[in-house]
Structure formats: structure tokens, C-alpha cells
Amino acid sequence: MATAARKSGDVVLKLENISLAFGGVKALSDISFDVREYEVRAIIGPNGAGKSSLLNVINGVYHPQQGTIMFRGKQRRDMDTHEAAAQGIARTFQNIALFRGMTVLDNIMTGRNLRMNATFIEQAIWVGRARREELENRRKVEEVIDFLEIQHIRKTPVGRLPYGLQKRVELARALAAEPSLLLLDEPMAGMNVEEKQDMCRFVLDVNEQYGTTIVLIEHDMGVVMDISDRVVVLDYGKKIGDGTPDNIRNNQTVIDAYLGVAH
Numbered sequence: 001m002a003t004a005a006r007k008s009g010d011v012v013l014k015l016e017n018i019s020l021a022f023g024g025v026k027a028l029s030d031i032s033f034d035v036r037e038y039e040v041r042a043i044i045g046p047n048g049a050g051k052s053s054l055l056n057v058i059n060g061v062y063h064p065q066q067g068t069i070m071f072r073g074k075q076r077r078d079m080d081t082h083e084a085a086a087q088g089i090a091r092t093f094q095n096i097a098l099f100r101g102m103t104v105l106d107n108i109m110t111g112r113n114l115r116m117n118a119t120f121i122e123q124a125i126w127v128g129r130a131r132r133e134e135l136e137n138r139r140k141v142e143e144v145i146d147f148l149e150i151q152h153i154r155k156t157p158v159g160r161l162p163y164g165l166q167k168r169v170e171l172a173r174a175l176a177a178e179p180s181l182l183l184l185d186e187p188m189a190g191m192n193v194e195e196k197q198d199m200c201r202f203v204l205d206v207n208e209q210y211g212t213t214i215v216l217i218e219h220d221m222g223v224v225m226d227i228s229d230r231v232v233v234l235d236y237g238k239k240i241g242d243g244t245p246d247n248i249r250n251n252q253t254v255i256d257a258y259l260g261v262a263h
Contacts, residue, residue: 009037111176
């Protein structure tokens with residue numbers, strides 16, 4: 001794997017005036033922010049602030065009623081999840097979304113689906129293109145397994161694994177798709193201190209060694225301040241802060257929202 005220097009590049013994702021409502025409930029109101037290539041961009045805020053809804057807008061799960069999204073210079077209003085994945089956007093979820101009866105290896109292989117072009121018949125008889133693709137996909141998956149240090153559980157059914165390792169397997173499945181933009185929804189939720197340290201290390205390694213741009217939601221402020229280049233803060237679906245970790249740490253509006261003074 002090539003090593004990419006930790007740096008900030010050009011804007012690859014730009015959201016402008018995004019608003020999203022479910023019936024009469026406003027999940028997001030006039031949200032604008034951007035993400036630069038190679039950076040780790042954190043989204044923080046109290047429960048119910050609209051953080052997961054914002055990720056769902058980026059990767060096409062939700063379609064905003066207002067606003068536009070620019071991804072790598074192309075403007076779009078709506079994009080489905082398959083199209084987002086095809087354009088290099090991968091995602092992990094707040095609640096683990098793995099196939100519990102399948103092995104770690106097979107779960108990660110599902111992340112290679114978009115890389116498979118062989119027909120059903122070619123796959124059934126496993127010749128030509130199907131065989132070449134299978135070997136290449138397995139090589140990529142084994143690389144991810146080594147990278148995330150989960151060789152010892154590669155043949156283990158996911159349902160038998162402790163929570164922290166399941167979260168790592170979900171990260172592995174997302175990485176298997178070779179994304180240019182990786183969306184992580186609370187990747188360290190429910191972990192103990194040691195598991196969080198490991199996940200922080202892997203997130204930074206993904207960013208630095210693969211050169212992957214990362215947008216993550218996280219509640220642990222220590223983690224956010226340590227690994228993020230820039231932070232956007234939501235509260236009740238509105239943006240109340242945006243800047244470097246130091247800027248956010250000293251932003252009185254953000255402090256008030258977290259301490260409950262503003263409410």
C-alpha cells in the first residue's frame with residue numbers, strides 16, 4: 001500500500017443549503033459545509049442533532065427537499081446508494097449491519113460486489129473473467145484483513161465475535177470497496193478504552209496510508225479533537241459551528257449547546 005502524506009487537498013464534497021424533513025419534523029435545516037481531499041472531517045452534536053441524517057444524505061439513503069451536493073465537481077440533487085458506492089463513497093453504520101451467520105472473510109468479500117463484472121454463467125463455471133476477478137478480489141480482501149490485523153478471525157462467523165471486532169470487520173468491508181470517501185457513523189460507539197485506541201489508530205492509518213478522505217460521526221470528544229482536521233457541529237438539525245478542533249473547543253455557542261445552557 002502506498003503511503004499518502006497527511007495533508008488537505010481540494011474540496012471533493014460540498015453541501016449547500018441542505019434541508020431535510022420527515023412530515024413536519026425538520027431533520028436538517030440549511031446545512032452547508034465542505035470536505036477536502038485527504039482530511040478527517042468530524043461531525044459532532046448531541047443526540048438527535050441530525051448527524052446520521054446528514055451522512056444518509058451524502059450517500060443517497062435520503063434525498064433532501066432543498067439544497068445541492070457537489071461531489072468531485074459534479075452537482076447532484078439526488079443519488080441512490082448504489083450510485084454513491086459506484087462513485088467511491090463507502091459507509092459504516094451506527095448499528096452494525098453485517099451478515100452474522102457468514103464468516104469474516106465472506107462478509108468482507110461482499111464489499112467487492114461492485115468490482116465483479118462477470119456474468120452469472122461465468123461465475124457458475126468459474127472460468128475466464130470470473131476466475132480472474134475472484135482471485136483479484138480475494139487478494140484485495142486479504143490485504144484489508146492484514147491491514148486491520150484480523151487474520152486470526154478470518155474464518156470465524158461474525159455473530160460469534162465481540163462487539164469491538166465486529167466494528168472492525170464492518171470497517172474492513174467498507175475498505176474492500178476501495179473508497180475515495182469513507183463515511184463512518186460512530187465507529188467507536190460502545191467500545192472500551194483499548195478498542196477505541198485501536199480503532200483510532202486504524203482510522204488514521206486508513207487516512208494516511210490509503211489516502212482516503214474520511215467523514216466521521218463520533219461522540220467521544222477526546223477522539224474527535226485528537227484525530228480530526230476540521231469539525232462541523234450540529235444541534236437540532238442546524239449548524240452551530242465549523243472549524244479546526246481548537247476553534248470548536250473555544251466556541252461558546254458549541255459549549256453552551258453541549259452543556260445545555262442554550263436550551
